[in-house]
Amino acid sequence: MxxxxxxxxxxxxxxxxxxxxxxxxxxxxxxxxxxxxxxxxxxxxxxxxxxxxxxxxxxxxxxxxxxxxxxxxxxxxxxxxxxxxxxxxxxxxxxxxxxxxxxxxxxxxxxxxxxxxxxxxxxxxxxxxxxxxxxxxxxxxxxxxxxxxxxxxxxxxxxxxxxxxxxxxxxxxxxxxxxxxDMRSVQWGKLLFNLNNALVALSDLPLATELSDRHWRLLLAAQIAEALTVMKAAGIKPGRVAGPPPALLPTILRLPDFLFLRLAKRMLAIDPQARSSMWEDLQRGRRTEIDELQGTILRLAVKSGVRAPLVERIAGLVRDAEERGQGSPKLSAGAI
CATH class of the missing domain: 3.40.50.720 (NAD(P)-binding Rossmann-like Domain)
Structure with missing residues (x-):
């Protein structure tokens, strides 16, 4: 054969x-x-x-x-x-x-x-x-x-x-x-991007719409910043997956909309209706991967003695939505 x-x-x-x-x-x-x-x-x-x-x-x-x-x-x-x-x-x-x-x-x-x-x-x-x-x-x-x-x-x-x-x-x-x-570093780098899955699931917004709004990007940037702090304390260096190096992601995500939309065209090369698999899981009443995404950061934070309060809050909101079984709670960025 x-x-x-x-x-x-x-x-x-x-x-x-x-x-x-x-x-x-x-x-x-x-x-x-x-x-x-x-x-x-x-x-x-x-x-x-x-x-x-x-x-x-x-x-x-x-x-x-x-x-x-x-x-x-x-x-x-x-x-x-x-x-x-x-x-x-x-x-x-x-x-x-x-x-x-x-x-x-x-x-x-x-x-x-x-x-x-x-x-x-x-x-x-x-x-x-x-x-x-x-x-x-x-x-x-x-x-x-x-x-x-x-x-x-x-x-x-x-x-x-x-x-x-x-x-x-x-x-x-x-x-x-x-x-x-070095797949291990790539997987840690991908995890940083996957922290956004929960925001899409909680907001009920298409991915491109959510990333185009600085209010949501600030939440993603804060999550990534917390995750980078936790990884550094644990001696983990996330690899570059696509686009900018991981350390620059929070800075880029915090840019005003007009600058971000101009500089992050590749990040926004997404079908207008695309959402995340976590959103799909909530809609279907299935268990999400929150424990394998935000949960990974939280377990590492405990071991490293570092706090990640926003990551912890977002994980809790997703778990609450799982328990209710009514799909996306359709939260605003301000509510999170």
């Missing part, structure tokens, strides 16, 4: 996973999507439509990929497993990989957070695990037929070096992929 013929399973295929799997299947890769029953039903009705910020609009009939809701059926024979589950499901999908995937399978974590690859490695019974990072936002339109996933921002997927040919296999149109020598 050549690597090009590898069987790729996307485990936990929601928005990111269906987008990744769709791009790979369009490029002729052998793809199985392990999905929830709700998504299976949508895919079996009309296939998958993959669109993006660059105006590509591509459709796959259901024959172009396999769909499974049972882990044992999806993972049997997998050569590569792309894990796109939410962080809360990491150990469970790891146990399923250990039980059902071949021993030679390579596992790639394409999840938010900084420790999912380590958590997978502790559960997949010796299989090789690579850390990865997806820098862009994907939204799903499940009410459309065919089921549509739309990449609403730009960026190149990064994966850990160490498995020859994997990045070339995954580097396809619409899903640019390359390797990186």
């Amino acid at each position: 050549t690597l090009r013929d590898a069987s790729i399973v996307v485990a936990g295929a929601g928005s990111i996973g269906c987008y990744a799997g769709g791009c790979l299947a369009l490029a002729g890769r052998k793809v199985t999507l392990l999905v929830r029953p709700r998504i299976e039903e949508a895919l079996l009705r009309g296939g998958l439509r993959v669109t993006d910020l660059e105006k590509r609009d591509r459709h796959l009939g259901q024959a172009a990929f396999a769909v499974e809701t049972r882990a044992e059926a999806a993972l049997d024979g997998a050569d590569i497993v792309l894990v796109t589950t939410k962080s809360g499901a990491t150990e469970e999908i790891g146990r399923q990989i250990a039980a059902h995937a071949p021993a030679h399978a390579i596992v790639v974590s394409l999840q938010n957070g900084v420790d999912n690859a380590d958590r997978l490695a502790s559960t997949v019974d010796g299989r090789r695990v690579l850390a990865g990072m997806v820098p862009f936002n994907v939204v799903q339109q499940e009410d459309e037929i065919p089921f549509r996933v739309h990449r609403a921002s730009e960026g190149t997927v990064l994966i850990e070096r160490g498995a020859s040919g994997i990045s070339s296999l995954l580097n396809v149109e619409g899903f640019a992929t390359t390797t990186h020598a």
Whole structure:
């Protein structure tokens, strides 16, 4: 078997996973999507439509990929497993990989957070695990037929070096992929950007609208400043993901609107309707990744003896919204 013929399973295929799997299947890769029953039903009705910020609009009939809701059926024979589950499901999908995937399978974590690859490695019974990072936002339109996933921002997927040919296999149109020598620093850098997910979820605003408003940017800047202080105390240096170095982010975000809109065009290269996965989780009444994002900073703050009061407040507001189960609370920046 050549690597090009590898069987790729996307485990936990929601928005990111269906987008990744769709791009790979369009490029002729052998793809199985392990999905929830709700998504299976949508895919079996009309296939998958993959669109993006660059105006590509591509459709796959259901024959172009396999769909499974049972882990044992999806993972049997997998050569590569792309894990796109939410962080809360990491150990469970790891146990399923250990039980059902071949021993030679390579596992790639394409999840938010900084420790999912380590958590997978502790559960997949010796299989090789690579850390990865997806820098862009994907939204799903499940009410459309065919089921549509739309990449609403730009960026190149990064994966850990160490498995020859994997990045070339995954580097396809619409899903640019390359390797990186220091994924740990990249993941900490991505975490800084992901602190904004909670603000989008709490505000109910599209991402581009929220970032264009200095009131919201000041909240993001303050969160990032607290996180940088905590990371410095812990001896962690976050890596540059895209755009300016992490240390400059608070300064740039605090600029007046007219300057920010002029200088941060790449940051604002986002589909007007894009929101965050945390917003989507609140709308669907699901557990969010607040413990893996703001929660990571708060746990590190306790260990380092540093306070992060705004990060703590925002985490509390998201947890309150989770408990109410009524979607986004639609707060104003002033209320936060």
